[in-house]
Amino acid sequence: MKDYSPEAPFRGITLLSSREIEAMRPACKLSSELLDFLTPMVKPGVSTLELNDAAEQWTRQHGATSAPLGYGGPPGAINFPKSICTSINNVVCHGIPNKKDILQDGDIINIDVTPFFNGYHGDSSRTFMVGTVSPIARKLVEVTEQAMWKGIEAVKPGGRIGDIGAAIQAYAESEGFSVVRDFVGHGVHRIFHAEPQIPHYGVRGKGKKIRPGMVFTIEPMLNVGTYEVALLDDQWTAVTQDGSLSAQFEHTLAVSKSGVEVLTYFPAAVPALA
Ligand code: MF3
Ligand code: CO
Ligand code: CO
Numbered sequence: 001m002k003d004y005s006p007e008a009p010f011r012g013i014t015l016l017s018s019r020e021i022e023a024m025r026p027a028c029k030l031s032s033e034l035l036d037f038l039t040p041m042v043k044p045g046v047s048t049l050e051l052n053d054a055a056e057q058w059t060r061q062h063g064a065t066s067a068p069l070g071y072g073g074p075p076g077a078i079n080f081p082k083s084i085c086t087s088i089n090n091v092v093c094h095g096i097p098n099k100k101d102i103l104q105d106g107d108i109i110n111i112d113v114t115p116f117f118n119g120y121h122g123d124s125s126r127t128f129m130v131g132t133v134s135p136i137a138r139k140l141v142e143v144t145e146q147a148m149w150k151g152i153e154a155v156k157p158g159g160r161i162g163d164i165g166a167a168i169q170a171y172a173e174s175e176g177f178s179v180v181r182d183f184v185g186h187g188v189h190r191i192f193h194a195e196p197q198i199p200h201y202g203v204r205g206k207g208k209k210i211r212p213g214m215v216f217t218i219e220p221m222l223n224v225g226t227y228e229v230a231l232l233d234d235q236w237t238a239v240t241q242d243g244s245l246s247a248q249f250e251h252t253l254a255v256s257k258s259g260v261e262v263l264t265y266f267p268a269a270v271p272a273l274a
Helices: 018-041 048-061 135-153 161-174
Strands: 008-010 013-015 085-088 091-093 108-113 115-117 124-129 185-187 194-198 215-218 221-223 229-231 238-240 246-248 251-255 260-262
Touching: 013 194, 018 048, 018 108, 018 115, 018 124, 018 251, 048 085, 048 108, 091 108, 091 221, 091 246, 108 135, 108 246, 124 135, 124 246, 135 161, 135 215, 135 221, 135 246, 135 251, 161 194, 194 215
Parallel strands: none
Antiparallel strands: 008 013, 085 091, 085 108, 091 238, 108 124, 185 194, 185 215, 215 251, 221 246, 229 238, 251 260
């Protein structure tokens, strides 16, 4: 396959060569493994600070660093003070781990991790159901994960970025949920948040062209009620304006000439037969 010149920008969007994508794989694999590592800890009684500290330790033990830790935020906000984002129930994204947020039976929690390794970022998140959750919470989580996959399936070299949001929005709204506007997917490589922006709503055929070598996230946030969000005083924590539940899933993916590869997706290994 043709190699693109190293990190050649195209209209401000970095296109990665296949060599660069190879160099990015370990960070992406770590993000999946880190979420797998945290999964058994997601139980009633655990604090989000405990999840954060376990994630930070695991990340360092694997020779990586946590990109969120100290990440510069919007003007007026402090740098992000923790290693992962933990967003419970009505928190849309960017929840800050702390010792007072203790998981309870019936909660849903998004855990968003971004290990930085070998000069690259791997950005992925999943929403977990804690114990027994309400039928609407379960439906929201399942539809949000499916919506992310509908967005991923809409990625075609030669297609448009609007195709992604259109697919996500049509599915989410058909199931009665709203799609958050204020946060988008993003280019991700050596830089944590790069061009292009990937809205999770939109119109098919609109937006920039999707080209081989583009690497970006798809990370839809779906709400039970209004899509509008509010920011807490910490300037990071985004919550639903109406207090309704919100869920999110995220993968990092690379566009090739033939299609798309989900760099942070590692299906659970099938146990070998004895
Ligand atoms: N991982 C988040 C994303 O998907 C970004 C978190 S920025 C932080 O883009 F500073 F809050 F960590
Ligand atoms: Co992201
Ligand atoms: Co993320």
